[in-house]
Amino acid sequence: MKKTSDEQLVLQLDPNAVSPKTKARLLYMRKVARPWLLNLALLIVCVVMLYPIISTTILSLKPPEEVRRKPPVFLPCDNPTQSFALGACRFSLEGYARIFLLRPDPASMFGFVVTGRLFSQYLPNTLFYATAAAIGTTLFSGMAAYVLSRYRFRGRQFFLVGILALAGVPLLTMLLALYQMNINLRRLLPGYDERWFMVIVYIGFELPFAIWVVKGFFDTIPRELEEAAKIDGCTPLGALLWIVAPLAAPGLASIFLLAYVNVWNEFIANYLLMSKATLRGAMYGVYDYIAQSLTSYNALAAACIIVMLPVIVVFLLTRNVFFRSMLEGALKG
Amino acid sequence: MTPRKVRSGNFIARLLPFWLLLPSLLIIGAIQLYPTLFSFLLSTQRVESGTGRQLFVGLANFRRLFTSSEFTQSLVHTAIFLLGYAILTMSLAFGVALLLKQRIRLTPVYITLIFVPWVISDVIAGVVWRLFVVPEYGQFSPFFANPSLFGEPNGISILTSPAHNQISPDFPFPPAPALIFLIVAAVWKILPFITLLILGALQTVPTEVQESAAIDGATGLQALRFITLPLILPMLTVALFNLILGGVNGVGMVFSLTGGGPGTSTEVLSYLLYSLGFSKLDFGLAAALSVFIAILNLGLITLTLRTSRAYEENI
Incomplete structure (x- = not known):
């Protein structure tokens, strides 16, 4: 509890300056009323921030006739006499059923198969892109950041500032050229897999920021540890692998997670570079549902929930890791 | 251990920073640097529709844009x-x-x-x-x-x-x-x-x-x-x-x-x-x-x- 308001200081300096009644009131303000007001204010902020997500969740659980009601209601829980009655709630999984598109299949283990394109195609693609790009980003940024943190050489500062400047070039600018590059590569190389091109593009987008953040982590690890190991006969590579990397593991983990979430959430590059829908990820899947205006709103909301839920869960489980690399990176632009 | 071997060991160790930096250099060069330069170059050119040929037009694109x-x-x-x-x-x-x-x-x-x-x-x-x-x-x-x-x-x-x-x-x-x-x-x-x-x-x-x-x-x-x-x-x-x-x-x-x-x-x-x-x-x-x-x-x-x-x- 902070004690910075002037009344409280007067209290400390001269106990007789105020009447006992005022003193009691001030104490009450400090111990009881203020925390409650703060709680109330922050609770309102939280509700406002989470409202769009809550509302989408409820929409995804509405049956079709509730989705099409005019004027729209927040909760489908009213009956002719009351505006809210728990027994009258009409929730349904119809929206999710339209996304999953379960089809009975006696050959499958559960007796049915999921045929919704989001599950058979878009989410597996996203899973592949995010995993491969996050591993690549962590590995390469760790290697480069070690060099930039431990060695002094000509062009080091230029490289560090240069990659930051490149990060300022708009994504769409690069996509113009990358689009052509992909077409040329496809024409020149037989057996060329566009999906790996996508992975490399994602690593390229994540690397500059990741290098800066990981370098920041490496800079905080004292050099003496490595020097001691080198005297004991450890090679520089050994020092990186067995001394620095384990110590920087939390930082590397945060870069992995950040890259994973960024790639999971990415849409434009994936949409514009990949020529076939079969190579596109989950964000395109959701965008595609808007484009086909046939899709009902409860199904659209269900698709949103399905795609964002994994990210939200990962965030809630690892929030401190997130906050660390974010703040580290923000100061650098 | 022969002197030669020691020297080659040093050689690899001296180049270690380079090998560690290489993947990042290549990827950033290909995915960020090259496309940026390509766009800057493209901004002074007109792409002929059909043939795809690029013609130098100076600052005409900027004039057209502004x-x-x-x-x-x-x-x-x-x-x-x-x-x-x-x-x-x-x-x-x-x-x-x-x-x-x-x-x-x-x-x-x-x-x-x-x-x-x-x-x-x-x-x-x-x-x-x-x-x-x-x-x-x-x-x-x-x-x-x-x-x-x-x-x-x-x-x-x-x-x-x-x-x-x-x-x-x-x-x-x-x-x-x-x-x-x-x-x-x-x-x-x-x-x-x-x-x-x-x-x-x-x-x-x-x-x-x-x-x-x-x-x-x-x-x-x-x-x-x-x-x-x-x-x-x-x-x-x-x-x-x-x-x-x-x-x-x-x-x-x-x-x-x-x-x-x-x-x-x-x-x-x-x-x-x-x-x-x-x-x-x-x-x-x-x-x-x-x-x-x-x-x-x-x-x-x-x-x-x-x-x-x-x-x-x-x-």
Whole structure:
């Protein structure tokens, strides 16, 4: 509890300056009323921030006739006499059923198969892109950041500032050229897999920021540890692998997670570079549902929930890791 | 062990930094540097449709861009968007950060909950907000269809109703309701991040400074205005530039929330870049626009770096 308001200081300096009644009131303000007001204010902020997500969740659980009601209601829980009655709630999984598109299949283990394109195609693609790009980003940024943190050489500062400047070039600018590059590569190389091109593009987008953040982590690890190991006969590579990397593991983990979430959430590059829908990820899947205006709103909301839920869960489980690399990176632009 | 072997060992060890740096150099070169140079080159060329041949045209693309009404319109849209976005986000984030700074038992829980919108993708956030205003069935649709607030409803949703009484087609002010709605949605998405930045800055202000101000008779508001604010001003500037940079370049939300419409009333610069380069396939013009945006961004980044360095020297 902070004690910075002037009344409280007067209290400390001269106990007789105020009447006992005022003193009691001030104490009450400090111990009881203020925390409650703060709680109330922050609770309102939280509700406002989470409202769009809550509302989408409820929409995804509405049956079709509730989705099409005019004027729209927040909760489908009213009956002719009351505006809210728990027994009258009409929730349904119809929206999710339209996304999953379960089809009975006696050959499958559960007796049915999921045929919704989001599950058979878009989410597996996203899973592949995010995993491969996050591993690549962590590995390469760790290697480069070690060099930039431990060695002094000509062009080091230029490289560090240069990659930051490149990060300022708009994504769409690069996509113009990358689009052509992909077409040329496809024409020149037989057996060329566009999906790996996508992975490399994602690593390229994540690397500059990741290098800066990981370098920041490496800079905080004292050099003496490595020097001691080198005297004991450890090679520089050994020092990186067995001394620095384990110590920087939390930082590397945060870069992995950040890259994973960024790639999971990415849409434009994936949409514009990949020529076939079969190579596109989950964000395109959701965008595609808007484009086909046939899709009902409860199904659209269900698709949103399905795609964002994994990210939200990962965030809630690892929030401190997130906050660390974010703040580290923000100061650098 | 022969002397030769020792020397070759040293050789590999000496080149180790190079091998470690090589993958990053190659990837950044291919994915970031080359495309940037390619675009800069392309901005001075005209791509012949059909043959795909590139002809050097000097600054003709830039002239064509700066005189087109699409460009002035989207520049005004971007300016309105950035102004609303920056003012709303900074003031709300500052308020929320002040609340979060008074540590109470549940503060970590609140921080986590407030932060959830930040991890959601732009596209999903756009869809979520779009569902609020879809024609007829959206929760906010009746509000936006209110004639006394937004003029005669043209269509039932702001996704289809154009702006009213604009000064001129080249200066689209006042903005369409859809642009205002886009600002609100974008603020919702970025607010957590900026709040956390400001909270971090607030926590660097030593409590002793505030206490001594209080002893000298400063009220809470005075202490905030004359002690805290000047101390965190550089950090606020960094946050502001981060905000503007994201605002200039973010396009995912425009895609899924309004698609640039109704008409062109939410076409910001980055969306114009998309529509020039990827739907109208006017590569030269798109490249010229991207050079323009890149220069804008570089200016912002330079300013960010300078202020953040000043900030680091101060603490």
